[in-house]
Amino acid sequence: MKLTEEQAIQYWMDKAQGHLSEDQEQQLMEYLAGNPELKAELEQNQALWSQLEKLERPAPSEAMDARFDGWLHGYAAAAAGQERGWQERLTVWWRLHWQPSLAFLAVGLLVGALVLPGSQEPEQLAQEVKDMKKMLMLTLIEQPQAQERIKAVSLASELPTKNPDQVVVQALVTTLNQDPSINVRLSALEALMAYGENDKVRRALIQSIARQSSPLMQVALADAMVLLQEKAAVDSFNQLLDSAQVNESVESKIKSTIETLKAI
Secondary structure (H helix, E strand, C coil), rough: CCCHHHHHHHHHHHHHHCCCCCCHHHCCCCCCCHHHHHHHHHHHHHCCCCCCCHHCCCCCCCHHHHHHHHHHHHHHHHHHHHCCCHHHHHHHHHHHCCHHHHHHEEEEEEHHHHHEEEEEHHHHHHHHHHHHHEEEHHHCCCCCCHHHHHHHHHHHCCCCCCCCCCCHEEEEEHHHHCCCCHEEEEEEEEEEEEHCCCHHHHHHHHHHHHCCHHHHHHHHHHHHHHCCCCCHHHHHHHHHCCCCCHHHHHHHHHHHHHHHHHCC
């Protein structure tokens, strides 16, 4: 039997749980040998889950609040640090990721920001850089290559999280729900978590639970809801359990998540 990509992902999950037969493991190894990109994604995701397993479960609410606030403050501090020397960083980024179809856009915006008369204030320059990143993000997110769409999500992560741009947020939500690449969807989820204090984003994350058929995405959203302490997600997870979209390897995780959220 020739495996599909979804079957290969399921076999990978089963292998991690110790539920894969020798014949199935041989099929999986043969499939991944011919699909190195998927193999790399799965190995990267496995490393991510290993790190998640080491995270402390959110026992008291105050402890969770402190960790979540610390995460947001760390993100804000990193973003603030990026305001310095942005020309240099942008130049390095562009050399590494240059695309002819986007070069003119970057050049035009850089000329506007750097060589126009010196009447521009730092705030205006910062706004132009933000606008450039937004346009690049919205262009890259439509590219057929998954790695380009991941770059788009990375750019979105560099934009301010306070009073977020709704076009950018909607692009991330659409990517989370519809992108064919699991790795891109995971990146979009990570980016959206930076907007975790935004009610609309939280609702979008809850609504996304029913849209995800991939076990990896279901687990990622379960961890996200626990981190956000989003008790409103309980109903969505219960509905997911009642559907045909959850396999045995994920069912126990979802049940555990429901109990954790109820106890918060």
